[in-house]
Amino acid sequence: MASxxxxxxxxxxxxxxxxxxxxxxxxxxxxxxxxxxxxYIETESWHFRAVAExxxxxxxxxLIELDAVKAKWEARAKNCIDQQSGK
Numbered sequence: 001m002a003s004x005x006x007x008x009x010x011x012x013x014x015x016x017x018x019x020x021x022x023x024x025x026x027x028x029x030x031x032x033x034x035x036x037x038x039x040y041i042e043t044e045s046w047h048f049r050a051v052a053e054x055x056x057x058x059x060x061x062x063l064i065e066l067d068a069v070k071a072k073w074e075a076r077a078k079n080c081i082d083q084q085s086g087k
Contacts, residue, residue, distance in 0.1 A: 010018075022029050057063070 018029055018032060021027075021032055025032075
């Protein structure tokens with residue numbers, strides 16, 4: 001079964017960059033476009049799911065006090081600084 005065709009307009013500079021990438025990697029435009037689209041959809045889908053989960057948690061009353069969140073991130077930052085300084 002043949003794949004559906006997707007068509008859209010793109011700036012000529014972006015096409016030029018895509019062609020340079022295709023030539024440098026010995027791959028065609030389609031390879032890079034499919035790969036880029038898959039990565040974009042994966043990232044955006046993850047973000048959308050995470051927001052939906054957060055909203056569902058909030059609606060269910062599963063909330064954390066702001067002070068607790070701040071304390072957690074301050075401790076994490078301090079730990080990173082301590083590790084970098086060798087403490």
